[in-house]
Amino acid sequence: MIRVLLSEQEIARQVAILARQVSEHYASLVSISYPLVVLPVLKGASMFAADLLRQLNVPLRLEYLRASSYRNGTTAGALRFDVPELTSLDDHHLLLVEDIIDTGKTASVILDELHRCGPRSLKVCTLLDKPSRRVTAVEPDFCGFTIADRFVIGYGMDLAERYRELPYIGELEGCTF
Ligand code: IMP
Numbered sequence: 474m475i476r477v478l479l480s481e482q483e484i485a486r487q488v489a490i491l492a493r494q495v496s497e498h499y500a501s502l503v504s505i506s507y508p509l510v511v512l513p514v515l516k517g518a519s520m521f522a523a524d525l526l527r528q529l530n531v532p533l534r535l536e537y538l539r540a541s542s543y544r545n546g547t548t549a550g551a552l553r554f555d556v557p558e559l560t561s562l563d564d565h566h567l568l569l570v571e572d573i574i575d576t577g578k579t580a581s582v583i584l585d586e587l588h589r590c591g592p593r594s595l596k597v598c599t600l601l602d603k604p605s606r607r608v609t610a611v612e613p614d615f616c617g618f619t620i621a622d623r624f625v626i627g628y629g630m631d632l633a634e635r636y637r638e639l640p641y642i643g644e645l646e647g648c649t650f
């Protein structure tokens with residue numbers, strides 16, 4: 474059984490607010506020749522990114538990153554991180570898009586890598602934040618919801634590759650992770 478934590482409507486409302494905040498922040502900073510580079514982290518952030526991107530009002534470029542630290546269940550395995558050929562990111566404004574920031578380890582590794590590209594700025598937009606679990610200094614610049622230390626599924630987020638397709642964010646009943 475799945476208990477709904479954030480309904481489709483609640484998510485949509487918050488994504489619209491985030492899109493407005495992001496658009497306002499970058500409006501005067503980016504241009505057609507220097508677009509905002511949006512970097513969603515696969516697979517979890519794919520659904521959030523698709524909804525967010527369609528409401529951004531600034532010139533942008535889309536580059537997906539792939540990172541996964543959860544191989545099975547809810548226990549973190551070794552972080553795997555693949556960067557596609559990230560050409561000409563130097564001098565651009567970069568926005569990392571995450572589904573959830575938990576310990577912050579994933580975002581921290583990715584941010585270190587992106588810093589090496591020499592960006593004009595580097596910010597983080599996450600739909601969910603679980604600050605109680607943080608073991609790194611990562612703080613999101615744009616955040617949809619702050620949640621307690623619970624394992625959530627849906628809207629792109631998985632438990633052993635399941636439940637990503639749910640349109641809402643929920644918690645498995647009786648799941649004590
Ligand atoms: P971190 O490296 O601990 O911050 O974890 C980041 C990644 O772990 C996220 O991008 C998610 O893919 C995954 N993750 C963390 N917490 C959850 C959760 O509650 N449900 C599903 N995935 C999670």
Ligand code: MG
Binds near residue numbers: 514515517540572
């Ligand atoms: Mg993720």
